[in-house]
Amino acid sequence: MANNSTWENITGNGTEPELEPDMKFNEGHVIAIVTYSILMVISAIGNSTVLVLIRRRKGNTRSRINTMLMHLAIADLLVTFIMMPTEIGWAATVTWNAGDAMCRIMAFFRMFGLYLSSFVLVCISVDRYYAVLKPLHLMDVDRRGKVMLTIAWAGSTICSLPQMVVFHVDNHPVFTWYEQCITYNTFPSYTHELTYSLFGMITMYALPLIVIIFSYASIIIEIYKRSRESFTGKSLHA
Structure with missing residues (x-):
């Protein structure tokens, strides 16, 4: 994601202004390309294998949990084949060369x-x-599973739509040939931008993490209680 500081004033004391380090291809871009390339290969192999194994099963024997795992693999493959190549190409070119429409779509x-x-x-x-x-x-249970997956897809779409509004292509005020897909000048104030970022972090990470921790903690506690009851029952009949 482009840093908005790129668009801050670049001044020279009567001399030709120079490009900032993050506006030129550097070691950071090389690291990003290598890292994303490795992750893309690993993710593509792993998630494709999972998807193929699940799809090979007959429809009448495919369990509900396998259906959810299939949707999870699809979600990861979307990241693998859309987000990661975008990041690799972006790091390689440094500037955004795909136009405003593609900027919003890829965002x-x-x-x-x-x-x-x-x-x-x-x-x-x-x-x-x-x-x-x-x-x-x-x-x-099968109906509930379908409803939950529908909500997951719909919720992901709704939460991602603002990206198409806040991101846009803008030219550098000094180096007009330099274009970037950024959020600069979209928000009326830093508070609004921070609020949007916090919303994304809470919705994508915090709330799901809370639900997952609560669910699996409850499962572990329940299994522990049942195991103790089973052990106590066996002891009484010994």
Whole structure:
């Protein structure tokens, strides 16, 4: 993501202004390219393998949890084949050369895959929660699973749409040939920009993490209670 500081005033004391370090191809860009390339290969192999193995199973034997894992693999592959190549190409060219429309579209998909991955993980944890703690509520379990996945996809779309509004292509005020896909001058104040960033962090990471921790902590506690009851029952009949 382009740093808004790139657009701050560049002045020279009566001399020709020079490009800032982050406006030129440097070691940081090399590291980004290598890192994203390695992660892309690993993610592509791993998630494609999972997706193929799940798809090979017959429809009538595919479990609900496998369906959710399939959606999780799809979400990760969206990140792998959309976000990562974008970051690699962006780091290689330094400037944004794909135009304003593609800037907004890619800004949407850069967040969509991440949101979807987090929300599907929430679906899996909630599904396991009901399976262990509320087994009597399994009558409409397949319908509930479909509803949760639908909400995950819809929620990811809604949360990612603002990206198409806040991101745009802008030219550098001094080096007019230099274009970047940024959020500069979109927000009326720094407070608004910070609020938007916090919303993304809370929605994508904090809330899903809380739900996942609560779900699996409850499962562990329930399993522990059942194991103690089972052990106590065996001791009484010994």
